[in-house]
Amino acid sequence: ILNVEQSPQSLHVQEGDSTNFTCSFPSSNFYALHWYRWETAKSPEALFVMTLNGDEKKKGRISATLNTKEGYSYLYIKGSQPEDSATYLCAFSPSGGYQKVTFGTGTKLQVIP
Amino acid sequence: DTEVTQTPKHLVMGMTNKKSLKCEQHMGHRAMYWYKQKAKKPPELMFVYSYEKLSINESVPSRFSPECPNSSLLNLHLHALQPEDSALYLCASREGANTEAFFGQGTRLTVV
Numbered sequence: 001i002l003n004v005e006q007s008p009q010s011l012h013v014q015e016g017d018s019t020n021f022t023c024s025f026p027s028s029n030f031y032a033l034h035w036y037r038w039e040t041a042k043s044p045e046a047l048f049v050m051t052l053n054g055d056e057k058k059k060g061r062i063s064a065t066l067n068t069k070e071g072y073s074y075l076y077i078k079g080s081q082p083e084d085s086a087t088y089l090c091a092f093s094p095s096g097g098y099q100k101v102t103f104g105t106g107t108k109l110q111v112i113p
Numbered sequence: 114d115t116e117v118t119q120t121p122k123h124l125v126m127g128m129t130n131k132k133s134l135k136c137e138q139h140m141g142h143r144a145m146y147w148y149k150q151k152a153k154k155p156p157e158l159m160f161v162y163s164y165e166k167l168s169i170n171e172s173v174p175s176r177f178s179p180e181c182p183n184s185s186l187l188n189l190h191l192h193a194l195q196p197e198d199s200a201l202y203l204c205a206s207r208e209g210a211n212t213e214a215f216f217g218q219g220t221r222l223t224v225v
Contacts, residue, residue, distance in 0.1 A: 004155075032211055043117070044156075044203075046213030089155060098210045099144060100169055103155035 004092045004104035012110045013080050020076045021107040023090030027071030031098045034091040035064055035075055038106075044089065047075075080111045119204050119217035127225055128194060134220045136187040136204030145187040146214065147179060148203040156203055162187060194224045 004025045013019045025033060035047040048057040053068040061078045077084055090104040117138045126132050136145065144163050148156035161169035162181040170179075176198075178190040187204055201221050205214040 034213065036214075036216075041218075043216040043218045044205075044214075046215070049211055049213050051211055093210075097169075099161045099163060100158060101146070101214065102158065103148075105155055 004090065004102050006088075006090060006104040006107050008107060009105065010108040010110070012112060015080060015082060015111055015113050017080050018076065018078045019080055019109070020074050021088060021109075023073045023075070023104050025071050025073070025090070025092040025104075026094070027069060029094040029096060030068045030071075030092075031095040032093040033066055033068075033073050034093070034101065035073070036089045036091065037086045038089060039086040047088075075107075077109075080109075082111045082113050085109055085111045117204055117206055117215050117217040119202075119220050121220060122218065123221045123223075125223045125225060126191065126194065128196070130194075131190070131192045133191065134189040134202055134204075134222075136189075136217055137185055138206040138215065139185055140206065140208070140215065141184070142206035142208050142215070143184060144207045144209075145181065146203075146205040146207075147187070147189055148205065150201040150203055150219070160189075191222075194222075196224050199223045 006023050033050045036044040038044040048064045050066040055066040057064050063076045066073045087106045087108045089106045091101045120135045147159040150156040158171050159173045160179045165181045176193050180188040201219045203219045204217045207214045
């Protein structure tokens with residue numbers, strides 16, 4: 001069983017605040033780490049796919065970093081907006097089984113106007 | 114077209130019924146997935162098809178039977194389900210190893 005944990009489980013921030021959350025995953029047999037945003041009543045939407053240690057990716061106000069040696073990734077949201085309210089999921093693929101994408105427990109973000 | 118279409122959106126079925134969930138994508142993706150998601154839990158992998166062949170079965174009970182008739186279509190046949198099988202069933206597809214997955218909106222299944 002692959003252990004992919006996210007923290008915190010839920011988060012409330014004021015509009016305009018910046019925030020970040022963590023995904024931890026097995027540091028051995030790493031292949032790729034994905035981040036998804038899942039809004040209520042919609043499909044999960046991919047944000048990033050990261051494969052290299054030290055990788056940093058950015059999409060608008062959202063960015064992510066990756067540390068494969070210690071087994072964690074951070075997702076940052078700068079200047080949170082109400083439309084950022086969603087559940088953020090990370091997902092881990094191991095080497096030797098990259099098709100097997102295992103999701104983390106998720107962080108539910110609520111941005112208060 | 115970056116859409117993964119799942120039908121039906123909602124399904125209520127009895128424990129003796131036979132039903133099927135359908136998933137379709139026209140992005141040319143050769144890997145297709147079924148996930149099961151229970152409330153307040155992350156999506157849990159069930160099956161992976163790669164090039165129309167079953168490559169991963171996560172020890173799913175045989176009352177769930179996947180089928181990939183062609184590269185665009187993925188079915189999940191359901192028979193003799195239990196109430197605890199009630200969940201959101203998500204389909205996804207990917208182009209390759211380092212690429213993002215595209216998800217459908219899911220089928221909300223209730224077994225009565």
